[in-house]
Amino acid sequence: MRILTIVKQVPDSNATIKVLAEGKGIDFAGLKLVADPFDEFGIELAVQLREKRSDVSEIVALTLGGEKAGETLRIALAMGADVGVHICDPKLETKDELFNAAVIAEAMKKDAKGFDLILCGKHNIDLDAGAVGPAVAEFLDLPHVGAVTGLDVSADGKHFTARRRIEGAEEVVECDLPALLTIEKGLVEPRYPSLPNLMKAKKKPVTLLTAGDLPGVAEYAETTKFVSISAPPPKPECKFIEGEPPQMAKELVRLLRDEAKVL
């Protein structure tokens, strides 16, 4: 079984993000970038599958992003992936989820050995779309299961059952491999890459791909174009409600009914 984990580099969720003049983008200078937390679940899941089974031949980690995204691949390799694929070309760097999915799908098509299990995050924490996984699956004519919280791959490595979280319910689904899964929190707890493993990761092979390596991409276009980013309009100051708890409760209910009109 060959496993692909798709990882994206994103700003750390605790980082303060600054917007460039005229909202042209965000300021990456000094910004702490990390592997998307959902993608770490995917890497961890792949590594645990190998620890549990004897038939996992290779774990490939793939990212699409600028030069710095190579650091995120190193994390994946230090956590236990064997080889990396870095699609790195300014021409392919967009905020168009569908285009990104097409680029990732084209890179996967170039891989002659093929993948049995493809893992990616439920959604990434910068664009928060959750579009890339399902779209990659569609471009490759694969089934996908979204928001997976439990996974059981059959002994012969040909089928799986997965638990997935939908609004208000959980489902157990069954499907053949190859398939793509998007990973929800709770399935596994990502390990911290140790220092020796981070050192070893530097020696693991990473293939660089540019637009020239992916001629199939020419069929697609960036059709959703980023225009600008801005801070949302400032919220009015919080109105603090005074008084002892019984008065407070009465006053809050009155405000919610008469002023905010949400009751």
Place this chain on the structure above:
Amino acid sequence: MTSNVLVFIEQRRGKVHPASYQLLNLATQVAAQTGAQAEACIVGEGVASLADAVAAQGAKKVYIVDDPVLALYRAIPYTKALVAALDAAAAKILLVPTTFMGRDLASRVAARKRAALAIDCTEVRQDGADLIAVKPMYAGKFSGTFRLTGDRLQVVTVRSNAYSAAAPQTGARADVQSVALSLTDRDQRLKINEVTATGSGVKDVTEADIVVSGGRSLKSAENFKILYDLAAALDGAVGASRAACDAGYQPHTRQVGLTGKVVTPKLYIACGIDGAIQHLAGMRGSKVIVAINTKKEAPIFKVATYGCIADLFTLVPLLTEEFKKLKEH
């Protein structure tokens, strides 16, 4: 290609997701700009009976894809069904609620149709043939504006409560067209074996108009009962911070935030939640936010509409009583 606007009506077991009707209202406004019309598509089993309710919300035409294999949501069969309806409708714009199903389905449909796509938008407007979509970025700290090119189908998922539904026009009729679906075995590689409702009988945080959330300060699963009582008085749902879920007070299905669920209810009541940036990521889009916290400096007050500096164990039961009184009148 005409410029009709098609709305995907999300339903599970015959119950329509309320955001679908909000989108019909948006579709009516968008279509009016070009003299086109708002249309709807319902996919499922035994869903034809929903056509009247959908017409009452403004759909001029309703496409129905009704088949036993569509009883439960599965990405590939639903993609085929919606694509068939899109082709029949010759629509230029497809609007889908931002839900688990909506994100999943819209992404596949857009990939199949080589459409332009924007997920989780809070604002959608036309600019010539293009569509301008505004959506939260970086966990809601910013909003991004995107341009979807007009030379192809434009697929947009829209946040719950970003738009409101129109008052239903009872008796309004729509033209109903049933659309045939043909599936191969390959389309049905995925089978659903089991569906279990989580927290039986209680609403999911993403479905409720009012969400009452608790944090680590609740100190135990039992103590959450006061929040369930408050939620019951408001017909709302109970949510929790990650700290509360990690401590086992609530299941992770109720976690709100960056690695939990994103909610945009009309009213969010945060009880004993500090307001870490990762929690705000999941709820700052709520229309009205109430924060109850003993600590005046708690960052939750930065996003709150109303703040109560109080012990939640004292205030929450009092609030429940007040809301109950209000209901009785």
